Amino acid sequence: MSRELFTFHGGVHPPEHKSESSGRPLHPPLLPRELVIPLRQHLGNPAKPIVEVGQRVLKGQMIGEADGYISTAVHASSSGVVTAVEMRPVPHVSRLPDLCVVIETDGQDEWIERTPLDPHAMSLADLRMHVRDLGIAGLGGAVFPSAVKLDPGAHHCPVLIINGGECEPWITCDDLLMRTRADEIMDGVAIMRHLLGSLQILVGIEENKPEAIAAMQAAAARLDFAVEVVPVPTIYPGGGAKQLIYTLTGKEVPSGKLSTDIGIQVFNVGTAQALARAVRHGEPLISRLVTVTGHVLRPQNYEVLIGTPMRVLIAEAGERDGATGVVMGGPMMGVPLASADVAVVKATNCVLVRSAELFPPLPRELPCIRCTRCADACPAALQPQELFRFAKAGDFGRAQEYHLFDCIECGCCNYVCPSHIPLVDYYRYAKSEIWAREKEKRAADLARERHEFRQFRLEREKKEKAEKLAAKTQAARAQAASAQPAESPATAPSEADARKALIAAALARAQAKKAETAPRNTEHLTPEQQRTIDEIEARRAKIRELAHQPLETEEKK
């Protein structure tokens, strides 16, 4: 029985460099003196710290709780004392520091009490809450909170795809995981199936991992439900979710939508294994497999406690002279780091040490000759040469028309470009410019609304003042009018009094006249005026709403 496979557009075949690290066995976890655990290790809201400086924490103890639906918890990777909750450098493309819990380990590695769960003895909602509180996030690189993805709520996903593609050169941690822990991965798959109600389960593994394929197929055969382990062609980026979906099913995820919109959910093999550990053993996600490779003496896969500084791993793997930098991830999509002092996070699948021999500086950039090798290589079937032209010219509108935001930044175009143009950089630049402009536009809209409201308010205040004044003078005139007839019969009016009364009456008349010509109050409005005011009030409400929005969206990023 062999499944019909579909060939996606483009892709490249960079040198694999997998054998460097795949030959060695798994290195057990190192226990560093200090663990630096960022509270934002996943997409969505960062976890809220729930520990204090000086507090002793146990291995697996929650130190940051999930904040909102799209969030997940963070745990201590070993026992020790919290020495700081502060901003520290983290492995992120922005190179900005982020809030971290710093733990000085005590070497005892003392666990909290772990309670295994029986997924069948609890409601699915409870199970998902546990998944969230045990810190499970996608280990393929995107670190999206798994509990959210395991909620079939809005979309029923009959197809579950487990991603063992691992198409990036140099990285072998998923390979090793599949070779050594296939049964645990399958156990995680069973839990996913339970949560999602999946009808069809496919595991895609690139053909360059025959041992992993064999191990996974053997594990699948031991299950009491059907899991099809499918070898897929080795081509970068065949392990990209959208590409793997197409390879296995022939379906494309519609532009701007999610795979769940076409009834497919995708998880990385590492996520499945972490889920199994969490549910069956009550172990939160506090460690993961990391490939330490490149310019080191002994490239190898490590089981790494989250928060372990990368420098510790590089030292253990054998630091070499001539290193030119450290990358988190692979050479095609990895994140270059400012230093190796940052800690391993849930998203870290590889610590790649660069050197001039392994990663020579790219040749000089020449002009684009429109050869369209990039278009041939683009797995999103874009026209990278046009996107480049528009991005370079600052014509971001055209770039968007040419589907800039469908670019997955896989780097294939860069890789094949005979002019060695850093195309992806141009796309990132164009995207960030568009985001910045949209933000600016939103701010400008907000400012305009504010200005309009201020104009309205000033107008209204002026009206109100005039109204008050009119009311006052009217009252005065009424008083004067009532006082005069009452007074006259009582006392004989002297000449002076008569004069005074005359002056007073004249004054009152003048004031009354003035009041009449002054703007009237807001009580007797025409429907038109009322509508205008209503509109302005509605806008005001929107401003209030908008004023809160940017904060929220920023947090989500």
Next chain:
Amino acid sequence: MPAPFITGRASVTQVMGWVLIALLPGIAVYVWLFGPGILITLGMATVTALAAEAAMLKARGYPVKPFLVDLSAVVTAWLLALSLPSLAPWWLIVTGTLFAIVVAKHLYGGLGQNVFNPAMVGYAVLIVSFPVQMTQWAGPLALTGESLTLAQSAAAIFGGLPKGTLDAVTMATPLDTLRTGLLQQHTVDEVMVQPIFGQFGGTGFEWLAVAFLAGGLLMWARRIIGWQVPLAFLAGVWLTAGFLHFYDAGRFGAPWFHLFAPSVMLGAFFIATDPVSGSTTPRGRLIFGFGAGLLTIVIRTWGGFPDGVAFAILLMNVCVPLIDQYTQPPIYGATRTGKDTQK
């Protein structure tokens, strides 16, 4: 520097280098047919092109070396040299090359920016300005019995031959002969009995065409060019000529004859495939190639010049932005939205 940190081995120099290599079979046949004079033409065009390129780069404030070694100027020079008649005088070669590099390439912004194929611009300028010199083709080996020696060619190119001698060695090309014959109210069959017409093309010329075809196939095999432009170009020539020939065989030349003119093979595989001035989308390339092929026959048949490849390609160059805009291929997830193609 952000990712990716690795790059493939492709380079502009490599792409251009393969184009030059693919031209070698054609050059070899050229030498065999018309003598080694073409080597003088090629050399002179190359030197002129590199000098002009270097001067323009310097004038425009670009680094000279990385752009000189990209070989794009050499490709332009060779394509122009191979389009010129075999006994073109030296000043014709220099003028054409200078115009191609200075005006058509650098004044449009240099490598990657030229709207028109530089070699064809050079050719067009020459054929419009110097129509007489542009017909100085030596007779092919099969008709003359022996090709010109290097010294004879050099003498012709540098003007060392007495006037009468030059006339004695030049001969009308097959396309010229056909055109002249038709203008004199002869039928195609009457004209085609002349010895200049060979098995399927022009005597000798047909083998030059085959050599260019071989070079083109080599480029296709090496993935230097795609199949769309050449195939569509040849189809455009063949179908248009075939349609006309079928309509009136007496007034319009046979499609095979048109197809195996060297200019068609050179144009289809080496010139219309110029990525810079050509279309970039798969469907656009079909339209671009077919249009150029069709226009080639139209110009040959009704135009003022015996051959139309250069003008056909230049005309299609103008259409490229329009063609590209309306032939954008579907992206992943755009048109085949969620369609289940599973059997």
